[in-house]
Amino acid sequence: NAGVTQTPKFRVLKTGQSMTLLCAQDMNHEYMYWYRQDPGMGLRLIHYSVGEGTTAKGEVPDGYNVSRLKKQNFLLGLESAAPSQTSVYFCASIPGLAGTGEQFFGPGTRLTVL
Amino acid sequence: GDSVTQMEGPVTLSEEAFLTINCTYTATGYPSLFWYVQYPGEGLQLLLKATKADDKGSNKGFEATYRKETTSFHLEKGSVQVSDSAVYFCALTRGGAQKLVFGQGTRLTINP
Numbered sequence: 310n311a312g313v314t315q316t317p318k319f320r321v322l323k324t325g326q327s328m329t330l331l332c333a334q335d336m337n338h339e340y341m342y343w344y345r346q347d348p349g350m351g352l353r354l355i356h357y358s359v360g361e362g363t364t365a366k367g368e369v370p371d372g373y374n375v376s377r378l379k380k381q382n383f384l385l386g387l388e389s390a391a392p393s394q395t396s397v398y399f400c401a402s403i404p405g406l407a408g409t410g411e412q413f414f415g416p417g418t419r420l421t422v423l
Numbered sequence: 424g425d426s427v428t429q430m431e432g433p434v435t436l437s438e439e440a441f442l443t444i445n446c447t448y449t450a451t452g453y454p455s456l457f458w459y460v461q462y463p464g465e466g467l468q469l470l471l472k473a474t475k476a477d478d479k480g481s482n483k484g485f486e487a488t489y490r491k492e493t494t495s496f497h498l499e500k501g502s503v504q505v506s507d508s509a510v511y512f513c514a515l516t517r518g519g520a521q522k523l524v525f526g527q528g529t530r531l532t533i534n535p
Contacts, residue, residue: 313466340520340521342522342523344523349527349528350527351427351512351525351526351527351528352467352512352523352525353525354522354523354524357520357522359519359520365520367522399466399467401467401523403521406519406521409472410455410457410472410474410516410521411457411469411472412467412469412521412523414466414467414468415466416465416466417465417466
């Protein structure tokens with residue numbers, strides 16, 4: 310079991326470029342989440358999904374889009390990157406409402422936008 | 424909306440010292456409360472949790488008690504080790520989507 314994996318681990322973009330971050334989980338979890346971590350602000354929820362084909366906005370969704378075409382994958386897209394999107398991005402998953410509430414996190418993607 | 428407030432960091436202690444990291448929350452209803460830990464260069468992992476008032480979560484010598492009357496979930500450990508050096512996050516969930524609301528995190532450094 311690899312758990313939750315994230316691709317890539319590091320990325321540097323120029324302002325205006327686009328990219329997609331991939332989150333994959335092999336635990337058959339229903340719910341998946343994208344967070345961003347900024348110094349002094351903890352983690353903030355960007356978007357989440359409660360099942361294949363569904364997505365919803367979190368606390369800080371502007372400038373991001375997501376897709377959940379397959380249950381095991383949750384993609385986070387930046388259409389036109391801005392320096393304010395420089396952050397560490399974490400993906401997480403849970404089985405669903407039947408779980409213990411524990412979220413399982415990936416190792417993170419460090420993104421720098423110049 | 425729901426929110427979590429942690430004590431300001433960073434916190435630096437000597438090995439075998441007593442640790443307290445304060446956490447208070449604001450939420451309607453009855454949230455579940457969590458402490459997550461992030462070791463350098465890694466993702467977050469669950470340290471302990473409590474799902475109802477007066478529950479005590481414990482793991483690896485750490486403890487926290489869900490106090491509804493003071494809306495608090497303070498993290499304690501009687502004798503810290505160098506290996507406890509990490510960033511600690513207090514968090515809550517409430518509602519069907521189980522979305523986590525995090526505090527700002529407290530960086531803990533333990534010196535030998």
